Amino acid sequence: MLNNLHSDKTPLLGSYCAEDCLFLLKNIEPKFYTIEDKERLIQTGAMHYSEMVNQESAPSQQYAELFLNLTEQYKNRLAVEVLQLAKKIVENRDGDICIISLVRAGTPIGVLLNRAINEYGEVNSLHYSISIVRDKGIDENALDYLIYGQKIKPESIVFVDGWTAKGVMTEELKKAVQHYNARRNLNLSEQLFVISDIGGTADFSATFDDYAIPSALMNSTVSGLISRSVLNDQIKADDFHGCISYSHLENCDRSNWFVNQVTDCFKLSDFQTPLQNESLSAKKRQSMTRNFLQEIMQKHHVSNKNRIKPGIAEATRVMLRRVPDLLIVKDKLNPSTIHLLKLAIEKNIDVVEMNEMPFGACALIKDVK
Template sequence: MFNNLPSDKSPLLGSYCAEDCLFLLKNIKPKFYTIEDKERLIQTGVMHYSEMVSQESAPSKDYYELFVKLTAQYKQRLAVEVLQLAKKIIENRHGDICLVSLVRAGTPIGVLLNRAINAYSQVNSAHYSISIIRDKGIDENALDYLIFDQKIKPESIVFVDGWTAKGVMTEELKKAVQHYNMRRNLNLSEQLFVISDIGGTADFSATYDDYAIPSALMNSTVSGLVSRSVLNEQIKADDFHGCISYSHLENHDRSNWFIDQITDCFKLSDFQSPLQNEALSAQTRQSMTRTFLQEIMREHHVSNKNRIKPGIAEATRVMLRRVPDLLIVKDKLNPSTVHLLKLAREKNIDVVEMNEMPFGACALIKDVK
């Protein structure tokens, strides 16, 4: 599944074709940790989250059917938002574009944006997916590969992700790009383009709404069968950041199916239509997020804000990949949170309804220390 392309430092294909996405990652030997062990090691400071991955299993039949249903429900909306974000990217760059998505939530969005730009503009676009890790920064070897090996113009590089919440990765990106620019005497733009900017921290977004972007429901089976990026002892100084191949899930892979579902909804008229003004500004979203986090920390006695994951997408990741303690939803009848309620039932996690919450959902990670 992980085919190498001919090069001294070969990108990975994952389960996408080369025209859709090249992963600048190193395939490493897997050493899997249980979710419980991983959580304990993270919270006790023994290991950084980026040093460990868990084995992934196929989604249950019921959960997969929920993913298919939500894809059908939101694919038209997501298609319009991808086209509008693609238009924003073109308007903010001159000439050809190199999309650099942030593994792994950004990867499917990068594939969609790449298809949109190549289909509806006179601009040529290529798409690479690279690693950025909280507290560790961006993969500078991957950026070097693009700029110095592939001779990609720095001004053509555009960073994209799926969504923002608290803005931790937005801040990490800006800090990392500034550091890279200083080291390499370059002027890469640190701007971040996302579909849903629920925390108001990205530079450009298609919406501030918190809804179930369907790709957020799944792990590797909607992201090219690639794991979250890894930075452990297997990664040498000149390597790309690492990843694990989940090729055992090949029969359950819906990465390309999902992309086709969305791109089949693309329309030239949507690409050409004027952008809609948002009801709330980014500054308003930031203020609401800060207030909400303070309230949750106080009410639920949370000392580390890293244990609070606001937004439907981030809450989903907690329910799938972490040890959840509590699920908070704005409205239990919201179709965008049906999958979260199902996961909560399966894991015997308490659910609280909080109608005044500025997000569709929020999950708290359990204190396992």
């Protein structure tokens, strides 16, 4: 019975081509919540964050231009980091590779890694993007579809995300994979590969630096026009996790443009340059993150650390998708945080400079209870 599991399911394409990314998600009927209502329902415990999405709108012209400028500024750096991480993936697997990126932050990075491996890795690579939800685990139906439906070898699977922050999703992934392995009597690797490991919790990363990975600036318009994954009452026991397709944003979609911009910077010499082993730095990053969270909780009287989002990428998500209370930046002149300052002005959010913090930025979510 297991061998035929989910063989009839059809992946979603999003706005990427099939060779770049297939989403193992179920398109569901949209029920949109305002950002304010969503925040209140999350904080009062009335609903889990994964049950709700808000309608996304097109970025302002000024913000879109900022994204284009930051892509121009950082695409060469990101290309080098993608190639070095791709080489590390190839070295840690024997034979062909199946990249599983975590929707959505991991999706464009998964596309780039898949291209890099297929071009330079001398092995074949496939890329699927699947859902993982804090407190609820990974989409086991999606894993079943790959392993039993598509006959993907478990030892070929590699989990990819864009970055780490506090390490919540790293911990969720490891716990979820252990649970899945126990249920299915498998030995999937729980290793996580990311570009920027600012929290020091990933197994492999290209950098510990907190900088503006350009794809972190946008929502669906740089992630195949797909929403964050949804896990509500429309999702039945044998379904993939859900999503909304934001087709109304097709005219401002930059998903393929972005990955093409980075791919055009790929060079074989960068793929051949090994990553440095910085395990001591990872431990140091973990310690710095813990200390920073404690300091912020005390200084700003925050009782729930889920309301603290350290790192430029996570701060950007708060400014775009949550109800921000305060933006903290290391340096107001840092080009990587210009977009955050613009969003703070748009939303009338106070900005504090904190030169000694170990991140480029941190956003606090407002207590709306």
